[in-house]
Amino acid sequence: QVQLQESGPGLVKPSETLSLTCAVSGYSISSGYYWGWIRQPPGKGLEWIGSIYHSGSTYYNPSLKSRVTISVDTSKNQFSLKLSSVTAADTAVYYCARSYADIVVVPGIWGQGTMVTVSS
Amino acid sequence: EIVMTQSPATLSVSPGERATLSCRASQSVSSNLAWYQQKPGQPPRLLIYGASTRATGIPARFSGSGSGTEFTLTISSLQSEDFAVYYCQQYNNWPLTFGQGTKVEIK
Numbered sequence: 001q002v003q004l005q006e007s008g009p010g011l012v013k014p015s016e017t018l019s020l021t022c023a024v025s026g027y028s029i030s031s032g033y034y035w036g037w038i039r040q041p042p043g044k045g046l047e048w049i050g051s052i053y054h055s056g057s058t059y060y061n062p063s064l065k066s067r068v069t070i071s072v073d074t075s076k077n078q079f080s081l082k083l084s085s086v087t088a089a090d091t092a093v094y095y096c097a098r099s100y101a102d103i104v105v106v107p108g109i110w111g112q113g114t115m116v117t118v119s120s
Numbered sequence: 121e122i123v124m125t126q127s128p129a130t131l132s133v134s135p136g137e138r139a140t141l142s143c144r145a146s147q148s149v150s151s152n153l154a155w156y157q158q159k160p161g162q163p164p165r166l167l168i169y170g171a172s173t174r175a176t177g178i179p180a181r182f183s184g185s186g187s188g189t190e191f192t193l194t195i196s197s198l199q200s201e202d203f204a205v206y207y208c209q210q211y212n213n214w215p216l217t218f219g220q221g222t223k224v225e226i227k
């Protein structure tokens with residue numbers, strides 16, 4: 001059974017870099033699928049941040065592209081999100097997810113999410 | 121960027137009744153449309169992909185239809201566990217985009 005678990009600081013100061021990691025169990029990241037990040041501000045809807053294919057190709061939301069980096073660490077079977085120059089608008093629950101299938105990019109398996117607050 | 125618009129924002133339905141949710145895309149997404157269910161404090165759950173294919177383990181009372189720019193999610197007979205927020209998402213083009221959600225509440 002594939003499981004994903006987000007981890008990282010729950011509080012980040014404005015202008016700093018938000019860094020989160022998603023640990024994957026039950027499946028080897030290098031074997032396939034898209035791995036991505038989605039966020040949800042409190043009381044609001046879902047926003048796709050970006051995805052990385054197991055081959056290393058990355059896809060980012062243009063609204064965040066200049067600040068986002070998604071990478072994979074196959075040795076630890078995890079992938080990461082870095083979001084630079086954060087502001088209060090980046091306060092949200094951050095979810096990591098795996099695509100439903102190798103050729104169906106929609107997020108099909110989700111982590112439980114981690115709340116990140118941007119505040120001084 | 122493809123804009124997804126869902127209607128209505130809130131749907132009040134009695135248990136056992138049918139619920140019909142709509143999703144419109146600003147340009148054609150072919151059949152590359154997914155539906156999710158989200159309950160408070162939980163991550164979204166994939167219900168439908170390919171506009172009409174149920175994901176693994178999803179009950180048959182959930183069905184999806186449509187193609188191009190107009191899509192519908194139908195819940196044939198609402199159960200108590202179905203009261204939640206529902207999102208559509210297109211995956212025909214990057215960036216992936218979600219609708220703003222429809223809240224299905226108890227009437």
